[in-house]
Amino acid sequence: MAKEKSSRLIANNKKAYHEYFIEETLETGISLHGTEVKALRMGKCSIKESFIRIENDEVFIYGMHVSPYEKGNIFNKDPLRIKKLLLHKAEIRKLRAQIAEKGYTLVPLKVYFKNSLVKVEIGLAKGKKLYDKRQDIAKKDQRREAERDFKVKNLY
Numbered sequence: 001m002a003k004e005k006s007s008r009l010i011a012n013n014k015k016a017y018h019e020y021f022i023e024e025t026l027e028t029g030i031s032l033h034g035t036e037v038k039a040l041r042m043g044k045c046s047i048k049e050s051f052i053r054i055e056n057d058e059v060f061i062y063g064m065h066v067s068p069y070e071k072g073n074i075f076n077k078d079p080l081r082i083k084k085l086l087l088h089k090a091e092i093r094k095l096r097a098q099i100a101e102k103g104y105t106l107v108p109l110k111v112y113f114k115n116s117l118v119k120v121e122i123g124l125a126k127g128k129k130l131y132d133k134r135q136d137i138a139k140k141d142q143r144r145e146a147e148r149d150f151k152v153k154n155l156y
Contacts, residue, residue, distance in 0.1 A: 010118075011045040011111040018133065020107060020125030026095075029086035030061070030111075030120050035072035040118055042069075045111055052085065052106035052122055054096050059085040061108055061120065085120060098124055 016022070032040070039045070044067035052061050061083050068076040087095075098104055103126045110121040128136075 006113075006115060007119075008113045009110060010040050010043055010113065011047050013047045013050075013107065013109050015048055016107045016109055016123065016125065018128075018136070020105070020123070020127055021132075022107075022109070022123040022125050023104075024098075024124040025109065026087075026091065026122050026124070027114075028059070028120050028122055030118055031084040031086060032066075032118060033077050035069040035076050036066045037118060038072065039066050039069040040111070040113075044069075047108045047111055050108050052108060054092060054099065054106075057089065057092055059087055059092060059095070059106075061085055064108065064111075085122070095124065103127055 046065040047061075047063075049065075050061055050063035052059060054060075063080060064083055065079050066077075067079055095106065099106065105125055105127070107123050107125045108120055109123045112119055112121070
């Protein structure tokens with residue numbers, strides 16, 4: 001029998017789905033220190049203002065805030081330090097080629113535990129224009145209104 005993969009969400013970037021069209025997603029590992037992992041186990045992470053860059057054939061995440069671990073004292077690292085994402089060279093080359101196209105960027109979507117490992121889901125994204133955001137908001141309002149009508153009809 002196959003082992004079940006357990007995963008637990010730590011942080012989610014809802015803003016990315018609002019600001020960008022997500023074309024493709026990719027699961028990556030992340031290089032962390034011990035106290036950072038303990039802080040993540042407590043759920044102390046934010047990726048709202050973070051972004052990803054490729055430099056010298058390495059992928060880094062900037063602005064990912066991991067709060068210091070309370071009992072970590074001298075071993076705690078800077079909460080906003082630059083963290084390296086772990087990808088194969090071929091994947092990095094493919095991403096670099098796609099980013100070279102006009103309008104594409106890499107954004108972090110989720111941080112989660114997969115078994116005992118911390119994973120980051122990144123997305124190849126294209127920026128939305130203002131009218132695209134308005135359309136999304138209108139669709140969301142229509143769906144909410146339809147659910148409300150459905151709920152009222154089922155009560156009677």
